[in-house]
Amino acid sequence: MTSLPELVAAGIKFTIPLAIISFAFGLVIAVITALIKLARPRGNALVKGAWSVLVAIAYFYVWLFRSTPLLVQLFIIFFGLPNLGVQMPAFTAAVITFSLNTGAYASENIRGALLSIPQDQWEAAETLGFTQSQTLFKIIFPQAIRIALPTLSNEFIGLVKDTSLASSITILEMFTVSQQITAKNYEPLLMYCLVAALYAILCSILSILQHYLEKRTSRYIKRGEN
Amino acid sequence: MIKLEHLVKQYQNQRALDDVSVTFEDNQSTVIVGPSGSGKSTLLRTIDLLTHPDSGTMQIDDITVDFTKEISRKTVRAIRRKSGMVFQNWNLFPHLTVLQNITEAPRTVLKQSKAAAESRAYELLQSVGLAEYAAQYPTQLSGGQQQRISICRALAMGPEFLLLDEPTSALDPELETQVLRILEEIAAKGQAMVVVTHNMEFARLVADKIVFVEDGQVLFAGPVTEFFTTENQRIQNFLAGLSLA
Numbered sequence: 404m405t406s407l408p409e410l411v412a413a414g415i416k417f418t419i420p421l422a423i424i425s426f427a428f429g430l431v432i433a434v435i436t437a438l439i440k441l442a443r444p445r446g447n448a449l450v451k452g453a454w455s456v457l458v459a460i461a462y463f464y465v466w467l468f469r470s471t472p473l474l475v476q477l478f479i480i481f482f483g484l485p486n487l488g489v490q491m492p493a494f495t496a497a498v499i500t501f502s503l504n505t506g507a508y509a510s511e512n513i514r515g516a517l518l519s520i521p522q523d524q525w526e527a528a529e530t531l532g533f534t535q536s537q538t539l540f541k542i543i544f545p546q547a548i549r550i551a552l553p554t555l556s557n558e559f560i561g562l563v564k565d566t567s568l569a570s571s572i573t574i575l576e577m578f579t580v581s582q583q584i585t586a587k588n589y590e591p592l593l594m595y596c597l598v599a600a601l602y603a604i605l606c607s608i609l610s611i612l613q614h615y616l617e618k619r620t621s622r623y624i625k626r627g628e629n
Numbered sequence: 630m631i632k633l634e635h636l637v638k639q640y641q642n643q644r645a646l647d648d649v650s651v652t653f654e655d656n657q658s659t660v661i662v663g664p665s666g667s668g669k670s671t672l673l674r675t676i677d678l679l680t681h682p683d684s685g686t687m688q689i690d691d692i693t694v695d696f697t698k699e700i701s702r703k704t705v706r707a708i709r710r711k712s713g714m715v716f717q718n719w720n721l722f723p724h725l726t727v728l729q730n731i732t733e734a735p736r737t738v739l740k741q742s743k744a745a746a747e748s749r750a751y752e753l754l755q756s757v758g759l760a761e762y763a764a765q766y767p768t769q770l771s772g773g774q775q776q777r778i779s780i781c782r783a784l785a786m787g788p789e790f791l792l793l794d795e796p797t798s799a800l801d802p803e804l805e806t807q808v809l810r811i812l813e814e815i816a817a818k819g820q821a822m823v824v825v826t827h828n829m830e831f832a833r834l835v836a837d838k839i840v841f842v843e844d845g846q847v848l849f850a851g852p853v854t855e856f857f858t859t860e861n862q863r864i865q866n867f868l869a870g871l872s873l874a
Contacts, residue, residue, distance in 0.1 A: 445699070445702075523716065523718065523720040524720065524722065526679055526714075526716070526720065527714075527716065527720035527721075527722070528722075528734075529679070529709070530677050530679065530709055530712075530713070530714035530783075531709075531713075531733075531734035531738065531782070531783075531786060532706060532709050532710055532738040532739075532786065533734065533737060533738060534702075534706075541733060541737060542722055542724075545724045546723065546724050549724075622766070623723050623724050623725075623766040623767075623768060624723075625768040625769065
């Protein structure tokens with residue numbers, strides 16, 4: 404049991420930061436990707452042409468990251484890119500991979516949530532004189548967050564567990580440390596169960612947080628409805 | 630004054646606006662009536678640029694738009710500053726309280742201070758008898774209450790023209806009467822309104838002018854008294870069709 408502090412330290416130093424930073428970047432990427440797919444910009448042929456290129460890139464990006472294994476993506480970015488002269492620390496490579504992967508999945512959640520807000524809400528805001536971005540930030544996003552919360556929570560919880568894959572690119576996160584300890588004390592069952600329990604505790608905390616956020620963002624919904 | 634000329638809007642199988650020309654005067658209430666699917670709502674929504682006709686022009690005060698051309702964002706905003714819209718299903722913002730529903734646009738669009746926007750909002754809520762609901766969310770209120778709040782929301786922007794698209798069609802008769810009484814009071818204060826409605830009693834009591842639309846065409850536009858005594862056979866039939874007598 405002397406190994407517990409070591410595992411917890413690895414969690415605090417690597418697993419948790421890796422998950423939080425990657426999820427934050429992933430969310431930003433997801434929102435941008437969803438908006439690229441949904442927006443229909445006004446303007447001349449040049450603007451529209453440029454936009455359709457962006458849309459094509461967005462679709463390609465989501466397809467690419469949803470159609471290939473996360474571990475393979477991690478290997479390509481950390482071990483593969485140096486062949487092209489792109490070298491980076493392991494932690495950076497992990498953040499980039501996890502962010503892009505989360506972004507691809509979450510963009511579809513966010514796109515669905517945005518589409519579920521009735522067109523009426525856009526019209527009401529428009530007629531009051533809101534600009535498109537004011538409508539988006541003040542009227543649409545606050546309602547879409549409520550819809551997207553359960554699926555985004557799923558993404559986040561999935562990501563916390565997926566950070567264990569970073570052990571394969573030399574990052575000293577919880578799972579790596581549990582392997583190192585096992586190599587010394589020959590207690591694989593104990594060690595791996597211990598690290599599993601730590602992941603479970605982390606994810607349980609997130610579930611509680613999700614429950615709290617769902618309650619908070621649903622304040623305005625009538626009981627019995629939804 | 631709003632002056633619409635030669636508006637044409639063609640949907641796939643239907644001509645919603647078929648060379649419509651009509652004007653709406655300052656400080657007057659105009660009621661647009663006509664059978665369902667006649668193009669009334671399309672006409673009203675055109676004023677707020679929620680519908681974009683294929684051709685024709687619109688002039689509001691010193692702003693003129695030509696619908697065959699793209700309308701700049703600046704012009705769109707300028708026009709929407711002059712009008713306020715009330716929808717059939719009120720379309721309140723569900724995530725905001727009653728008070729926030731009314732203050733959000735004045736604060737965001739007109740950059741009013743929180744205090745100024747809220748004191749105006751309370752005045753408006755008072756005038757529709759709902760001041761005590763300020764802190765509630767829209768879903769906690771009845772349809773009639775929500776519609777009265779959406780009227781406050783539109784008025785908080787100080788529009789020259791209040792546009793109402795079948796504001797009471799989704800309400801039961803009792804709630805409908807409450808909303809119509811409020812509109813009557815607002816009209817009496819000189820607020821210019823354009824109302825699409827099926828309620829003939831309201832038209833008779835409140836309107837200065839009636840516009841009758843059918844099959845995308847304006848068959849009548851004139852003072853309310855003339856409308857109810859017109860010789861026009863189609864309008865007589867329409868009115869007879871609405872009466873039980």
